[in-house]
Amino acid sequence: MxxxxxxxxxxxxxxxxxxxxxxxxxxxxxxxxxxxxxxxxxxxxxxxxxxxxxxxxxxxxxxxxxxxxxxxxxxxxxxxxxxxxxxxxxxxxxxxxxxxxxxxxxxxxxxxxxxxxxxxxxxxxxxxxxxxxxxxxxxxxxxxxxxxxxxxxxxxxxxxxxxxxxxxxxxxxxxxxxxxxxxxxxxxxxxxxxxxxxxxxxxxxxxxxxxxxxxxxxxxxxxxxxxxxxxxxxxxxxxxxxxxxxxxxxxxxxxxxxxxxxxxxxxxxxxxxxxxxxxxxxxxxxxxxxxxxxxxxxxxxxxxLHNKPIYEGKPSLIKGQGDNFALETEDGRTYLFIHRLSIDGHANVTTGDGGTGPKAFTGVHQEISSVRWLDNNEELSFTHDPQSGLLCFQATGYPYGDNLVVRIAVIS
The missing domain is CATH 3.20.20.80 (Glycosidases)
Structure with a gap:
């Protein structure tokens, strides 16, 4: 309907x-x-x-x-x-x-x-x-x-x-x-x-x-x-x-x-x-x-730091694991919201466990040339199969001194 x-x-x-x-x-x-x-x-x-x-x-x-x-x-x-x-x-x-x-x-x-x-x-x-x-x-x-x-x-x-x-x-x-x-x-x-x-x-x-x-x-x-x-x-x-x-x-x-x-x-x-x-x-x-x-x-x-996806983002059919999710904007961009990342740094000054590493999303059928963090433009390595729609990217941790609570990656 x-x-x-x-x-x-x-x-x-x-x-x-x-x-x-x-x-x-x-x-x-x-x-x-x-x-x-x-x-x-x-x-x-x-x-x-x-x-x-x-x-x-x-x-x-x-x-x-x-x-x-x-x-x-x-x-x-x-x-x-x-x-x-x-x-x-x-x-x-x-x-x-x-x-x-x-x-x-x-x-x-x-x-x-x-x-x-x-x-x-x-x-x-x-x-x-x-x-x-x-x-x-x-x-x-x-x-x-x-x-x-x-x-x-x-x-x-x-x-x-x-x-x-x-x-x-x-x-x-x-x-x-x-x-x-x-x-x-x-x-x-x-x-x-x-x-x-x-x-x-x-x-x-x-x-x-x-x-x-x-x-x-x-x-x-x-x-x-x-x-x-x-x-x-x-x-x-x-x-x-x-x-x-x-x-x-x-x-x-x-x-x-x-x-x-x-x-x-x-x-x-x-x-x-x-x-x-x-x-x-x-x-x-x-x-x-x-x-x-x-x-x-x-x-x-x-x-x-995240104006565009917060105000213009619409719910997406792309699905993440756990609380992670995607929003899409009318210009064709997709934004991936990632929860509970850990902070990179020396063991004597960082707290928390896990959170970094591969993040998987399904339903990503468009061609992808890059995945990067929205806040600092850091390029992230990824693998992607457009036919199956599986995207997996390597989520790096927060630089020491940062914690965005929810970090957003943009794929293009």
Whole structure:
């Protein structure tokens, strides 16, 4: 069966490859994650007082956008409203539980969009569908859905073209009629080129939903290949993940993922053609924590060595052993991703065992003139049988002082 041709907005999304997720709101002042009100059972009439101390005095949208850009990220998804019901945008009369009515006194989403555009980053809007603040969510669901739709209409009409809308919360009422035709129809009418994504949650990774959706989601889990044969439309895939264990900032969460793990996760996403959406949790004032900022910068350094295959590479029928895999670009080049190489050097200063030596790939039927490392252009010896498709090349180790975590060879 045929695979549908992706729409231009989906092509752009897949080529963007890597994005920043930002969870930030009044909950950030407590430093215990974005679910603190719900998990701690804080009465809403007490919780809402956090609005009175929300200043956003360190929020610099352009600086954040440049941090994303330097990290190799092409888009940012920001929580315009999370489950606690507080909006970072001017809701224009729909509610006074928003940034305009806080000491910040500003439309922070307007600043976010402006900062992204100045930095050449595509802005996306996260928006909750679940709402702990609005009584109508439980008492008059139809009225709540109109409030939600009107909120999205505000976001569609006051900030210019945006990359997309990233919804989250339908899993809270799995059997309800969310009137998605009306919600998504508002976006298609006012932002026809916007991606529409609705997170299926931890228990339904990669699940397809409403026909207007443009991407499936994999929350905190590596994506699996999508079988798009016979689909009514081509949908993308995206993995979203935290740097530590919280989406919103956790002041005492010291379990941060290493740069090596993040690089491997990015490669695992690209292996199956999925995007990687990596979260940061800004401080109460709106500043990305220094460790997270530095972590992103290091991953960005790795991406700069491998721009072309990361952004332009598409899944290949060429197969490697273990975690090794191949991506192909439209110019006919094939890139081989190699995991767990060891470092060359004197036994007294090197650690690790194995990793170098012959690496085999099958399905390589084109003629080959060279195999070389992408990072330093070192030519590698190889044997190749085009008829059987077997390619075997000699993988040298990292020069002492280097470790790329995943090293890429290009064949031509």
């Amino acid at each position: 045929a695979i549908p041709v992706p729409l231009p907005r989906v092509v752009k999304f897949e080529n963007d490859a890597y994005g920043m997720f930002i969870h930030w709101g009044i909950y950030s002042q407590l430093g215990q994650g974005e679910w603190i009100q719900h998990l701690k059972g804080i009465p809403m009439d007490e919780y809402v007082k956090l609005k009175d101390s929300f200043t956003a005095d360190q929020f610099d949208a352009y600086k954040i956008a440049m941090t994303a850009k330097n990290a190799g990220m092409k888009y940012i998804v920001l929580t315009t409203r999370h489950h606690d019901g507080f909006s970072l945008y001017d809701t224009r009369g729909l509610s006074d539980f928003d940034a305009i009515h806080s000491p910040a006194g500003r439309d922070l989403i307007a600043e976010f969009v402006d900062g992204c555009r100045k930095a050449g980053i595509t802005p996306f809007f996260y928006h909750t569908t679940l709402d702990w603040y609005q009584p109508s969510f439980n008492e008059d669901f139809d009225a709540y859905l109109e409030y939600l739709r009107a909120s999205i209409e505000v976001l569609c009409t006051h900030y210019g073209p945006v990359g997309g809308f990233w919804f989250d919360g339908n899993w809270s009422k799995p059997d309800a009629d969310w009137k998605l035709d009306e919600l998504y129809g508002t976006i298609r009418r006012l932002q026809p080129e916007a991606m529409i994504i609705n997170n299926t949650g931890l228990s339904h990774l990669g699940e397809l939903g409403h026909p207007e959706l443009d991407s499936v989601t994999f929350e905190q889990g590596r994506p699996t290949p999508l079988n798009r044969e016979g689909m009514s439309k081509y949908v993308a895939a995206e993995m979203c993940q935290t740097i530590n264990g919280h989406w919103g900032i956790g002041n005492h969460d010291f379990s941060n993922k290493s740069t090596g793990e993040l690089i491997e996760n990015l490669c695992a996403c690209r292996k199956v053609g999925a995007n990687y959406l990596l979260n940061v949790g800004p401080t109460a004032g709106g500043q990305i924590p220094k460790l997270q900022e530095a972590t992103l910068e290091v991953v960005g350094d790795w991406i700069r």
